[in-house]
Amino acid sequence: MKRLSLLVESFIVHHRRRLIWLHAFMFLVFLAVIGGPLLLPDPPGDATPLTNLRLAANYALWGIWFPFVLLSVIFTGRAWCGLLCPMGAASEWANRVGPQRAIPRWLSWEGTPLVSFIFITTLGQTVGVRDHPEAAAEIFGGTMLMAVLIGFLFGRRKRAWCRHMCPIGRVLGLYSRLGAVQFEPAVHLPGGDARTERGICPTMIDLPRKTESRHCIACFRCVNPQARGGIAMTLRRPGAEIEGIRDHHANPAEVWFLFLDTGLALGGFLWLVLPVFQTVRQALGEWAIDHRWSWLTEPGPAWLMSEHPARAEVFLWLDFVMIVGFMVVCMVAMTVMLAVLTAAASTLARRAGAHGGFRRCFTELGYQYAPVALMSLIIGLGAELFEMIRVTALGPAGVSAVKGGLFLIGLVWSIWLGERILTRQGVPFARRWVPLLPGLIGSVATGLAWWPAIFGI
Numbered sequence: 001m002k003r004l005s006l007l008v009e010s011f012i013v014h015h016r017r018r019l020i021w022l023h024a025f026m027f028l029v030f031l032a033v034i035g036g037p038l039l040l041p042d043p044p045g046d047a048t049p050l051t052n053l054r055l056a057a058n059y060a061l062w063g064i065w066f067p068f069v070l071l072s073v074i075f076t077g078r079a080w081c082g083l084l085c086p087m088g089a090a091s092e093w094a095n096r097v098g099p100q101r102a103i104p105r106w107l108s109w110e111g112t113p114l115v116s117f118i119f120i121t122t123l124g125q126t127v128g129v130r131d132h133p134e135a136a137a138e139i140f141g142g143t144m145l146m147a148v149l150i151g152f153l154f155g156r157r158k159r160a161w162c163r164h165m166c167p168i169g170r171v172l173g174l175y176s177r178l179g180a181v182q183f184e185p186a187v188h189l190p191g192g193d194a195r196t197e198r199g200i201c202p203t204m205i206d207l208p209r210k211t212e213s214r215h216c217i218a219c220f221r222c223v224n225p226q227a228r229g230g231i232a233m234t235l236r237r238p239g240a241e242i243e244g245i246r247d248h249h250a251n252p253a254e255v256w257f258l259f260l261d262t263g264l265a266l267g268g269f270l271w272l273v274l275p276v277f278q279t280v281r282q283a284l285g286e287w288a289i290d291h292r293w294s295w296l297t298e299p300g301p302a303w304l305m306s307e308h309p310a311r312a313e314v315f316l317w318l319d320f321v322m323i324v325g326f327m328v329v330c331m332v333a334m335t336v337m338l339a340v341l342t343a344a345a346s347t348l349a350r351r352a353g354a355h356g357g358f359r360r361c362f363t364e365l366g367y368q369y370a371p372v373a374l375m376s377l378i379i380g381l382g383a384e385l386f387e388m389i390r391v392t393a394l395g396p397a398g399v400s401a402v403k404g405g406l407f408l409i410g411l412v413w414s415i416w417l418g419e420r421i422l423t424r425q426g427v428p429f430a431r432r433w434v435p436l437l438p439g440l441i442g443s444v445a446t447g448l449a450w451w452p453a454i455f456g457i
């Protein structure tokens, strides 16, 4: 492990100056995948990603990029952010030529990335980001423009966008706590994690006090193998940071984000497959006609909802209200369920001998749902990737086996993490199963909630 990490570290440090070319290349790939399909005609009905460039670009985005970036955090932390992402790099380039104003408080507020995530995820659903290249251009192009604008305006040689506002970065940051890669100071200063705009770190980590991976984009800028007492890249067992979350700056806001994000993403998949969605939509439509709410049955603006008559898809305000409402209901329901179960686990853990107050135990135990949420997200988003297995010798059984395997890994990993967190809290072995039960129920329920979206109904 040590030898491997030294090899990777010295290779990247040696080529650090050339990363700019990699970023420029990725920027061109971004333009090709997002902008290219706008110039191409609609594919014929029998086209596949292998025979049609537009479908190939769509597949590259949803079948390859999304699932692999999410999966990569387990093995490489946020290496996507630090080494490859054209959006973060563009934001930083813009910062060099901008006025470098002080980062405002609304931007550094803990809730800003959550608002950004909710906004972009729901808008993505209402405009049909997975199906229409115009919608993908709006969502990803708009996000790129915001990254450049925020980078241009705020921070001094920093990535204010990446730390405070990027909707993808926040998700990757949370799950990078499960990752095998960490950047660790040789000597820790006491006092816990802190944010500082001084220093070399683009995401404003106070390096000698760093104990968490969340904001670290694995850019290697702080790594200097020649300097003693500096930061080094090390490898660890995936999940180790959450197992010992008590020593890694457990953050209540992050746990609430985990609950809310999981529910919102789930809603984004379920509205497409659950018959109850269509039943309620029908009832609401009839009610709107009976009560002369005619605006609800009219189409809305194309930037807000899918309006593609040539592709036989025209969303009405009714669809917009239903999709947003359904996703919000899923988000609230999942959050309430996980919060109640985590509160029960925390109470039981303290009765069984856990050290620390309710709030502290609650926050730590909340992290146990990270693996099951991540795996469900990967399987849900990677549907197109797994479909490729169908055309191999493994066939449909292979698709189910891979999905089921990942699903099971997420479930077992969450339960394992719950047990480890309780151990670190000081709950004796013989009494640990009691506070573990609510976590077990929560993990199974989270997995089952994703079931229709992943395996069908």
Ligand code: SF4
Residues within 6 Å of the ligand: 080, 081, 082, 085, 086, 087, 088, 089, 147, 161, 162, 163, 166, 167, 168, 169, 170, 217
């Ligand atoms: S935080 Fe967002 S914009 Fe920044 S590097 Fe990561 S994915 Fe890209």
Ligand code: SF4
Residues within 6 Å of the ligand: 082, 183, 200, 201, 202, 203, 205, 207, 215, 216, 217, 218, 219, 220, 221, 222, 223, 231
């Ligand atoms: S801690 Fe080091 S590797 Fe991580 S973001 Fe900061 S400078 Fe980059």
